[in-house]
Amino acid sequence: MHEKRVTIAELREEDLPFLISLWHTAEVMRYADEFPRLRGWSKSDDLRTAWDKYQENRAALGREYTQLILRLVDGTRVGESFFVPLPERYTFGKWKKPGHIEVLMGDIKLKPEYWRKGLGTEGMQQVVRWLFGNTNCSMLVVPPHRKNPAAQRVYEKVGFELYREMRSWRNHKVMELSRQRYDAIHYEHDGLR
Numbered sequence: 001m002h003e004k005r006v007t008i009a010e011l012r013e014e015d016l017p018f019l020i021s022l023w024h025t026a027e028v029m030r031y032a033d034e035f036p037r038l039r040g041w042s043k044s045d046d047l048r049t050a051w052d053k054y055q056e057n058r059a060a061l062g063r064e065y066t067q068l069i070l071r072l073v074d075g076t077r078v079g080e081s082f083f084v085p086l087p088e089r090y091t092f093g094k095w096k097k098p099g100h101i102e103v104l105m106g107d108i109k110l111k112p113e114y115w116r117k118g119l120g121t122e123g124m125q126q127v128v129r130w131l132f133g134n135t136n137c138s139m140l141v142v143p144p145h146r147k148n149p150a151a152q153r154v155y156e157k158v159g160f161e162l163y164r165e166m167r168s169w170r171n172h173k174v175m176e177l178s179r180q181r182y183d184a185i186h187y188e189h190d191g192l193r
């Protein structure tokens, strides 16, 4: 197995300037829309307001409302991943949230200087493990832009499957990873965990 290069941890207040600057990087945001009402504070440049809103949402939605920071092992911040529980009857184009199970939707973003080194894949592997290990979700969903093959490939490499009933909605595809599939993959390839 390769040596670990990335670590993940839940958001701390001191990470906010990094996040805000990441979200102001045009290349990063090019294909990474934020779907309405998901995070709720990323457009706030005022750090106090952003932190208060994060805490409010976290108190209301619990551990499933997850903002993770990705770092290199030397501590350098390189990216983030955010997942949020979807409400019942949530739809994304033709895709509908399956009823009565916890489904989290989110994504991963890295600073451009860290792209194409395998760090996105490694980071996403850890994010997925964290989510299935620390929340009660039964499924993860990601909405990569149809012109964002890097994102699609990262998600595919960690086990997500394309939802094929719909080509795209507002230019975004949907990819799913159920807990059952995740467990099956990791049972077959013991050692990936």
Ligand SMILES: CC(C)(COP(=O)(O)OP(=O)(O)OC[C@H]1O[C@@H](n2cnc3c(N)ncnc32)[C@H](O)[C@@H]1OP(=O)(O)O)[C@@H](O)C(=O)NCCC(=O)NCCS
Pocket (backbone or CB within 6 Å): 027, 028, 029, 031, 032, 107, 108, 109, 110, 111, 114, 115, 116, 117, 118, 119, 120, 121, 122, 142, 143, 144, 145, 148, 149, 150, 151, 153, 154
């Ligand atoms: C998506 C993102 C996280 C990918 O991270 P990364 O560290 O560059 O990805 P990796 O180096 O792990 O590459 C994973 C795979 O994607 C492929 N890939 C990377 N960049 C690619 C590109 N521009 N075009 C096609 N394939 C690409 C790699 O070749 C690799 O596949 P392989 O193992 O089959 O060769 C990064 O590009 C990013 O932060 N983009 C901006 C934010 C964003 O769009 N996030 C997704 C929102 S849904």
